[in-house]
Amino acid sequence: MIAASATNTIAIVISLIFVVGWIVYAVMNRSAGKAEIGSEIELAANRKEYYDDEELEGHRLQRMQLLGVLLLATITIGLPAYWLAEPSRQHNTIEGKANRFISWGSGLFAPTAEGGFNCAGCHGGMNGAGGAAPYTVTDSKTGEVKAVTWKAPALNTVFYRFDESEVRFILVYGRPFSPMSPWGIDGGGPMNAQQIDTLLAYLKSIQIPREDCVVADANPLNCEGGHLPVTEQEKIQAAAQKTVDDGTYGSIGEALFNLELSSGAYSCARCHTPGWSWGEPGQTGSGAFGWNLTGGATNTHFATEQEMINFIKAGSKYGAKYGIQGQGSGRMPGFGDLLTDEQIQQIVNYVRNEL
Numbered sequence: 001m002i003a004a005s006a007t008n009t010i011a012i013v014i015s016l017i018f019v020v021g022w023i024v025y026a027v028m029n030r031s032a033g034k035a036e037i038g039s040e041i042e043l044a045a046n047r048k049e050y051y052d053d054e055e056l057e058g059h060r061l062q063r064m065q066l067l068g069v070l071l072l073a074t075i076t077i078g079l080p081a082y083w084l085a086e087p088s089r090q091h092n093t094i095e096g097k098a099n100r101f102i103s104w105g106s107g108l109f110a111p112t113a114e115g116g117f118n119c120a121g122c123h124g125g126m127n128g129a130g131g132a133a134p135y136t137v138t139d140s141k142t143g144e145v146k147a148v149t150w151k152a153p154a155l156n157t158v159f160y161r162f163d164e165s166e167v168r169f170i171l172v173y174g175r176p177f178s179p180m181s182p183w184g185i186d187g188g189g190p191m192n193a194q195q196i197d198t199l200l201a202y203l204k205s206i207q208i209p210r211e212d213c214v215v216a217d218a219n220p221l222n223c224e225g226g227h228l229p230v231t232e233q234e235k236i237q238a239a240a241q242k243t244v245d246d247g248t249y250g251s252i253g254e255a256l257f258n259l260e261l262s263s264g265a266y267s268c269a270r271c272h273t274p275g276w277s278w279g280e281p282g283q284t285g286s287g288a289f290g291w292n293l294t295g296g297a298t299n300t301h302f303a304t305e306q307e308m309i310n311f312i313k314a315g316s317k318y319g320a321k322y323g324i325q326g327q328g329s330g331r332m333p334g335f336g337d338l339l340t341d342e343q344i345q346q347i348v349n350y351v352r353n354e355l
Ligand code: HEC
Pocket: 108, 109, 117, 118, 119, 120, 121, 122, 123, 133, 150, 151, 152, 153, 155, 158, 161, 167, 170, 171, 175, 178, 179, 180, 181, 183, 199, 270, 277, 289
């Protein structure tokens, strides 16, 4: 309301200036017009001598006609040319707006030294490849406080795990038990809704492309039903296999559950095992941010193994039913676009039979 009344005041002042200005002008004009009697004979434009007929109907007329033809040509050629360019102008405007959003978002994502909010500092640089952050944890039993380094997951795959509303939730409310603070105003952070939107646009722009996408497409998420390049999943398989071969883990499923693959993008343990994120894992799968999966209790929450597989592939959706009587919060990521069906099957075997 304050803004509206200020606008009103300004409008009234401007109108008053105009009205008073016109009155002053009219008065001055009237008195100026009275100057000398008969002076209009010399001053009036229509009393001055003009060109003779010869001149007017000769090259002067031709000049005017030529000017007319030129103006006509400008309209007949210029107007269609304008309309021809219109679709690409509109396209560029939309793209320009999208790029502006991305560049504003990248400004927010940048390290503190570059004036940003330091997402890059914790999450492994501007391409969000995954990093770590200093933090302090308090032992709930002894009350002992100690400094740790908390793993910050890769963000260049975050849209393969979560949909936009889920990532928005994470940005607005943070992960309150970790170095990831809330960034949105609703969560008590510094950023308004548009700043969060620009961050989302930036995060989309850094997702690693899917295999079946046209390279020219700036946004890999425009591709329907694509998957990460097989090589990425092969790399993960190879890394898991190595730890099985050297005896660290008993099975591929156990390795995939626990390993820090691609900076936490693929690990279950980072949410389901306490202490995993700062390198002091407690009992595997016994529950942290995500539920306790040990002792077979979680198996009873799903009618069949296939139901659990489907859940892990799609992740939870806010408000949607999962399993027998589960209701999702949107915080369990989907792994169907990150891991192969075979890999998910192996993880599920491990969760159902070994945890
Ligand atoms: C002080 C370090 C720090 C800063 C600054 C920070 N983050 Fe985080 N972020 C983390 C950590 C650590 C986690 C993982 C928390 C956990 O273990 O659940 C995380 C988690 C996330 C996640 C969830 C990813 C997933 O797969 O679980 C997203 C998305 C995210 N951060 C985006 C951002 C963005 C965008 C910014 C900048 C506005 C930002 N972060 C700033 C440390 C940070």
